[in-house]
């Protein structure tokens with residue numbers, strides 16, 4: 001899996017990577033030459049020492065400069081590739097369905113962009129190039145050892161072959177421990193995230209001690225997981241170091257026998273030993289430093305892979321066509337739906353909404369109102385029956401064209417930390433000022449905006465915090481209206497507002513009907529009294545429909561809900 005991503009993200013930069021790898025071989029190549037010169041000096045006497053030193057001194061800046069250039073190129077490559085992954089991850093997250101977000105943990109998602117990519121970044125750039133360079137140099141070193149004495153080189157390598165399965169087993173063990181530590185780190189981030197978001201509730205109910213204890217529990221688990229991961233890694237690195245020292249002793253012993261039996265000269269043996277020492281050094285680095293980082297990167301990539309390969313459940317059909325307008329009606333035909341196969345949340349719903357109508361879906365909590373909304377936006381596909389828009393099955397339309405016919409106002413408005421002008425323009429950045437003013441006028445917020453000292457250039461604060469709930473909601477309506485959508489979907493647009501503010505927004509909404517098809521989901525019946533048709537849901541079934549007056553006279557469930565709400 002890791003190499004699949006190496007291939008994907010490296011292929012655009014192969015040339016630069018090769019140049020960088022070659023440059024980085026400057027220093028190891030210098031070390032081989034230095035070892036050769038030393039051997040020659042021992043065998044031929046001190047006379048060649050001065051000329052060797054002069055040659056080495058002139059080579060050193062070249063080798064060092066080339067190494068620095070390679071490092072610079074590979075550092076750039078690391079950041080570029082890490083950003084490519086971040087970008088793909090971000091884009092993928094934008095395409096994932098609501099069902100993904102219902103079960104995802106935000107702390108975990110944020111950890112992908114920080115910890116996971118942080119682990120991958122050096123590996124897919126510098127470390128990869130260094131590792132390739134070190135592997136090549138290891139082979140070159142071994143070739144040199146064979147050149148000096150083939151049999152001595154083979155005997156020297158025997159312990160490495162023995163150690164290979166142990167190393168592989170330990171790598172596997174390390175990966176598992178590392179994955180556990182990172183997953184626990186994500187849980188800890190999640191707890192912080194929740195603690196910040198739930199701050200008003202925590203303070204309001206005096207839950208600080210409870211949350212502190214919950215967080216401390218998560219920290220303790222993190223401490224355990226990290227200790228295990230770090231200790232197993234240390235164990236691994238020490239055993240590699242131990243093996244490298246053992247190999248030195250092994251080569252020294254075997255080499256001694258070779259020299260004593262005149263199989264090689266002392267100078268050749270010193271060259272052999274210096275090269276083999278530098279090869280074990282390289283291998284030690286490769287295994288200790290690089291493999292540790294490689295394992296970290298593999299863990300990060302495994303976690304990111306889950307997102308990058310997460311199936312996009314709602315995809316456009318191969319023969320999907322674009323919906324260019326909405327002129328007649330939206331119909332639910334014998335529609336049933338369940339979030340999972342075990343149970344349906346909506347049962348056999350039949351209804352029609354004519355273009356230009358103002359309709360409302362009402363019902364008690366859990367009746368299925370938001371589910372209707374999710375299906376209309378095609379965040380999910382129906383289980384049975386179908387939804388049509390101007391006689392086109394939603395599943396045969398492109399999602400983009402379907403949603404371009406809709407403007408959405410959600411229960412909780414999210415405003416970006418920028419100006420009012422930019423916030424209204426969010427869905428149509430190219431909108432002219434006049435178009436923005438017209439949308440704000442229709443949402444009845446234009447005059448208020450002009451009354452602010454900086455007018456449309458007023459910064460709204462993080463999450464729109466400098467505006468009241470009602471003002472935020474009107475800006476959200478202006479946002480939705482800017483694209484002049486034929487259909488306006490409103491999800492509990494007044495639920496968090498005062499009665500006075502809710503009445504004012506309800507008047508604004510009613511005034512939009514006719515110009516738009518307004519579909520509102522609300523549990524506040526008062527918000528629906530002006531609707532042309534109210535659909536009453538109960539436990540996922542459409543139990544009644546009609547105008548407010550008709551339902552008050554003939555409806556049982558509606559009348560029941562109305563009486564309860566009036567009594568409150």
Ligand SMILES: Nc1ncnc2c1ncn2[C@@H]1O[C@H](COP(=O)(O)OP(=O)(O)OP(=O)(O)O)[C@@H](O)[C@H]1O
Pocket residue numbers: 099102339340345363364365366367368369370371372523
């Ligand atoms: N993502 C989901 N996965 C599984 N079940 C869900 C999911 N979302 C909602 N449900 C279930 O579907 C049913 C209808 O929920 P829905 O949110 O549509 O009701 P609602 O009428 O909008 O309620 P409320 O007024 O409280 O928002 C409920 O029983 C709910 O538990």
